[in-house]
Amino acid sequence: MKTQDQGGKREEVCPGKKGKLDFEAARAQVTGTTGPQFWRSLEELAGSPEFTEMMHREFPKGASEWLDDVSRRGFLKLMGASLALAGMTACTKQPLESIVPYVEQPENVVPGKPLFYATAFTLSGYATPVLVESHMFRPTKIEGNDKHPASQGGTDIFAQASILQMYDPDRSQTATYLGEVRTYANFIEAIEPVVNEQKAKQGIGLRILTQTISSPTQADQLRAILKVFPQAKWHVYEPINRDNVMEGAKLAFGEPVETQYKLDAADVIVALDADFLYAGFPGNTRYIRDFANRRPRFRQDEPVVRGGKRRQRNRRESRSSLADACGGR
Amino acid sequence: MLEPVRASYRTGKSLMWNRVNDLPDFVYFDHSIHINKGVGCNTCHGPVDRMPLMFNYASLQMEFCLDCHRDAAKYLRPRDQVFNMRYQQPSGAQPVIYNGKEYKDQLSLGTDLVKEYKLRTVADITSCSTCHR
Numbered sequence: 001m002k003t004q005d006q007g008g009k010r011e012e013v014c015p016g017k018k019g020k021l022d023f024e025a026a027r028a029q030v031t032g033t034t035g036p037q038f039w040r041s042l043e044e045l046a047g048s049p050e051f052t053e054m055m056h057r058e059f060p061k062g063a064s065e066w067l068d069d070v071s072r073r074g075f076l077k078l079m080g081a082s083l084a085l086a087g088m089t090a091c092t093k094q095p096l097e098s099i100v101p102y103v104e105q106p107e108n109v110v111p112g113k114p115l116f117y118a119t120a121f122t123l124s125g126y127a128t129p130v131l132v133e134s135h136m137f138r139p140t141k142i143e144g145n146d147k148h149p150a151s152q153g154g155t156d157i158f159a160q161a162s163i164l165q166m167y168d169p170d171r172s173q174t175a176t177y178l179g180e181v182r183t184y185a186n187f188i189e190a191i192e193p194v195v196n197e198q199k200a201k202q203g204i205g206l207r208i209l210t211q212t213i214s215s216p217t218q219a220d221q222l223r224a225i226l227k228v229f230p231q232a233k234w235h236v237y238e239p240i241n242r243d244n245v246m247e248g249a250k251l252a253f254g255e256p257v258e259t260q261y262k263l264d265a266a267d268v269i270v271a272l273d274a275d276f277l278y279a280g281f282p283g284n285t286r287y288i289r290d291f292a293n294r295r296p297r298f299r300q301d302e303p304v305v306r307g308g309k310r311r312q313r314n315r316r317e318s319r320s321s322l323a324d325a326c327g328g329r
Numbered sequence: 330m331l332e333p334v335r336a337s338y339r340t341g342k343s344l345m346w347n348r349v350n351d352l353p354d355f356v357y358f359d360h361s362i363h364i365n366k367g368v369g370c371n372t373c374h375g376p377v378d379r380m381p382l383m384f385n386y387a388s389l390q391m392e393f394c395l396d397c398h399r400d401a402a403k404y405l406r407p408r409d410q411v412f413n414m415r416y417q418q419p420s421g422a423q424p425v426i427y428n429g430k431e432y433k434d435q436l437s438l439g440t441d442l443v444k445e446y447k448l449r450t451v452a453d454i455t456s457c458s459t460c461h462r
Contacts, residue, residue: 094353099346103337 125212126282156279203229263290402439
């Protein structure tokens with residue numbers, strides 16, 4: 001093993017076999033301990049000298065010699081040296097960037113100021129009205145549309161998360177063939193012979209699979225397709241669906257109907273396996289608002305008398321067990 | 330001289346401007362706060378009204394920004410003078426009148442402006458996360 005003199009202390013430049021970490025032993029040591037202990041790795045928790053040795057190796061040799069208090073400034077200086085060698089500084093001239101203005105600026109766009117678009121977020125066919133904040137036509141944030149009675153400014157977590165659908169790296173940006181990028185024209189070319197073949201057979205070999213479509217336009221388009229291919233079939237599949245709700249509606253009302261609730265008129269609500277406050281329940285943003293408006297409001301100027309008769313306030317609820325009844329599953 | 334602009338309009342291709350005053354991407358910079366607190370345009374961009382072709386007046390390295398952030402009184406000017414390219418800092422020969430008071434040197438004017446425009450403390454504006462968000 002090579003050694004090197006460093007200010008009177010012999011230090012090993014190339015660490016040898018001894019002093020290497022033994023992961024199995026460290027793990028065994030750790031499994032015995034209990035309690036919340038914050039640590040970054042098994043070895044650190046084990047507190048073994050081998051780990052300290054490895055920590056030393058992480059940093060430039062000079063740092064290992066720094067036995068007394070390392071001032072933050074000094075440490076950064078040292079680290080800065082190694083970073084500079086790695087070429088990560090911004091001291092040099094910035095790479096050339098271009099400013100590219102619009103030739104024809106789209107209306108209402110002020111670069112730097114966001115635009116808000118009113119649109120709807122659909123989940124299983126149910127639409128929640130939202131406002132999408134868009135920076136230079138890149139949607140960045142979704143909020144509820146406070147002008148819309150079905151949303152009143154609220155969104156649920158699915159609506160909030162749907163912004164990520166736009167930037168999902170797994171989402172295909174173009175048409176692909178066996179993983180290779182193709183244009184839309186290529187797709188049309190490829191599918192045309194298949195379609196023509198089916199046209200002759202009245203579409204007997206054609207199946208269309210979609211999720212729940214509540215858009216009248218899309219439904220119309222699909223019906224138009226079915227007119228051209230009378231023998232084709234259109235299947236709708238929704239993995240998490242409200243088929244049971246429809247069955248229940250059929251039992252209750254004789255036909256599959258969508259029920260809408262006027263929660264602001266309710267004094268007591270009994271909800272059995274229907275959490276209307278939970279995201280994904282159709283209309284939950286409206287129901288949450290209605291439900292909250294019915295709860296008693298505690299005004300700041302009226303003191304709450306504990307352990308005695310409460311002052312009669314204008315209470316719109318007859319029973320405070322509203323919360324319990326609603327939470328019941 | 331304006332042929333490139335006309336060509337761009339005809340063909341629909343945008344003009345590609347070379348960016349002169351450029352900060353690295355890991356730096357957050359907001360113009361509005363600087364304009365509102367009395368930092369003049371030509372303090373950082375130089376005498377642009379007299380530049381036939383734009384060039385870098387300031388290095389825009391971190392030390393340049395820190396120089397002012399550490400003591401803004403050295404560079405502030407009244408808000409209505411922010412866009413004035415020919416503004417001169419107050420001197421004995423050319424005092425600046427602000428709010429009815431006459432100032433003969435920059436530091437006294439700057440100190441008053443720091444209070445008036447409610448600049449944050451030096452510790453605040455030189456903290457790392459102000460710019461490196």
